[in-house]
Amino acid sequence: MSTLAPELAPARPDAAPSADALDRALRxxxxxxxxxxxxxxxxxxxxxxVSSFGTESAALLKVMADVDPSIPVIFLDTGWxxxxxxxxxxxxxxxxGLTDVRSIKPLEETLTREDPDRELWFSDPDACCRIRKVEPLVRALKPFTAWINGRKKFQGGARAEIPVVEQDGVRLKFNPFANVSREEIEAIYKLGNLPPHPLVASGYLSVGCMPCSSRASAGEEDARAGRWRGQAKTECGIHTTKTS
Known part of the structure; x- marks a missing residue:
């Protein structure tokens, strides 16, 4: 396995290489x-x-565990x-064998103030994602300088042009699966003998919160088509809001 090139090493112990330099080296x-x-x-x-423990999450978690199972894993437990x-x-x-999985929940005072009847997902799904995902992630990432996620170019939409490394506010953001294919994801599952998400057998291609996830229709191949079905919304906000 290759290591970081000497010219990309940070100038100071508390600094990190630039996102552009890392992306060039790792693309x-x-x-x-x-x-x-x-x-x-x-x-x-x-x-x-950061992992949703969704239908494709085991592949990235398996690769990470093979590198270092003690890397902290942030899981956003939205309440839905x-x-x-x-x-x-x-x-x-x-x-x-993951040794540091952190389940992060939204603040109770925020839920009481902004979603007391648990209907915000219907009246304002962007606001629901903000208080249940975006704000908790910003809080959870405060101790960290960089984060890893599982977005892939083949998922299309805003993800079609993602780099391997990008700047996310004050943090580096690594997209190690940016260039992988569906077939490579399937191979990781097969070689690692990874269990599928339990809802895959019920027809879910992508799983998020209950009110905003639906089963795939017959012949539907877009893995994210079941998320916020019938709405223009395609992202929860954690990848479109800077984490600074």
Missing amino acids: NASPAEVIAAARQAVGRDKLAL LFEETLAYRDTLTKTL
Whole structure:
């Protein structure tokens, strides 16, 4: 496995290489090499992986665990997740030997003030995502200098042109699966003998919060088509809002 080139090493112990320099160096690297380089660039204690423990999450978590299972994993427990997702989190944590999975919930005072009747997902889904995902993630990432996520170019939309490394406010953001294919994801599952998300068997291609996730229609191949079905909304906001 390759390591970070000497010319990309930070000028100071508390600094990190630039996103542009890292992206140039890693744009053809394997996902494992990207994660290893991220750890080298900022240090394990300053690096976190954010996972939804959704239908494709096990692949990225498996690659990370093979590099270093002690890298902190942030899981946003929104209060609207399927029980199957919570169980899957526990299953993958044990299966992959993850040692630092942090389940982050929205603040109770925020929910009481802004969503007392739990109907915000219907009246204002962007605001619901903000208080249940975006704000908790910003809070959870405060101790970290960089974070890893599982977005892929083949998912299309705003994700079609994502780089391997980008600047996200004050943090580096690593996208180790940016260039992988569906077939490569499937191969990781097969080779790693990874359990599927329990809702895959029920027809879900992508799983988020219960009110905003639906089963795929017959012949539907877009993995994210079941999210916010019938709305123009395609992202929850954690990838379109800077985490500074």
